[in-house]
Amino acid sequence: MNRATCDPFAAAEPAPMPRPSPQELWKRYHGHADPHAEDALVQQYLPLVMNVLGRLAMTLPEHVDIEDLKSAGLVGLLQAVRNYDPTCGTSFETYARTRIRGAMLDELRRMDWVPRTVHEKARRVQEAMARLEQELGGSPTEAQVAAALGLTAEQYAKLLDEVRPAAFVCLDAAGGEDECGALYDVVADPRSESPDELAARRELKQIILQRLREMPEIQRKVLAMYYVEDMRLREIAEAFGLTESRICQIHAQAILSLRAYLQRYEAGLVQQFKIPNRP
Template sequence: MAITHETRVTNQVHVEPRPTDLRELWKRLRESGDAYAREQLVLAHAPLVKWVAGRIAATLPPHVEEGDLISYGLVGLTSAVDRFDPDREVRFETYAVTRIRGAIIDELRSQDWVPRSVRSRAREIERTHTKLEHQLHRAPTDEEMADAMDLSVRDFQDALLQVSQATVHALDELWSVGDASGDQVSLLDTIQDERADDPEQLLAEQDLRDQVGDAIQRLPEREKVVIALYYYENLTLREIGEVLGVTESRASQLHTKAVLRLRSRLAGGDVENA
């Protein structure tokens, strides 16, 4: 059977056109609580969340993920859409930014085990330090800080201890090296491994071995042999004498002369070959 034009129209599924006018979306949301209108309003203003999250992230340690802040901010944006009254003479963007920021801050605070009083004290210490440093043109002492904050020195130092315990850094957080290289190092790389050898000591020992090796190479041949047999092969002076075909007493003399030459050269002097 042929399908007429009339049949095709009858069988088509009717799709309601999506409104593009924000005023129409607000109207539908307020009049009927239209879920689609609510979703479209959230999507239309989602860039606000990224903008606010980016500004807040710039003030936080690097280990705080901006993606997490965006998810917190979306909760604030959704709440702003639900509570906003289009009839008021306030732009939605202005209203939404406040609620987005508040939602992010509230979530960050809920995850923070540090009392607000400690955070407040930390900010007070920072402000006081900056003020005194500007006035004195140097770093203030504990006594000067305590006096400016109307605290005893003991109370000020206790406050410093509380603030230090509340400061947390991610071990993989990268810090810039203080030169023009632009290199970065993580906090983990700066923590000393007590089981590892001291690099400075290893370098000093290697330098000493190089100096001793160079000084030994400059010894007369027989004295060089005595040093090698005595210290590296662990032979006795009597056995060294037998190897060289000399008496034990002569081997001892050669050993003494070699040691004196080495001491002199390592001390910066020199002894002519005998």
């Protein structure tokens, strides 16, 4: 028998220190009482990076370096820790997800991972949707869009799969050519916005909400479950009793429909306020 085990006077191992709560870490961080609080907060919220990365990785081709995206997400998390204002009324998790996702999408744009042909195909679908909406006065069905493109239902489903990466990025991205802004981006920006920018953002939200009300119910639900309820595509597919591939197609159709509607709305505004040529 081990002597040290039976010796009542043997030095006992110190009990592990309890892990501080997030509230305690934030208190130490803002009070500058602990120089290691920042590192501790990053470790505390590291699962957010993996969660965002896992959701985004489902839409990416195999050649994209996931480790590069993870590194970008860690930078976004660190920026979120440093810029978060607890008085803004938004939870840190919500704010951090936005910064992490934005950092990863910036890295994707830098890598230029979506081929130009994918953007061109997505633009073709959007233009067809915009024409049909103007003719029909409402959101076209998948069958109607497929017919307008001269495709069968199977060919159109394959096309939606091909443009899926561009469709996913457009909803998440903030800014950039041909992008409509982020629907979920409702947290405070550390940089102040001018009154006209705030008004434009509010107007854009109202336009998108109005459009969502007009979309088919299954498209609305898929978008809500994915972007609001933070569900994975697999979980959404199980909820509807459909395949994950079919949910991806429904998602792509909904996003392209939103983009087409916004482009048509913007074109209408330009035409409305166009100054006529003087005689």
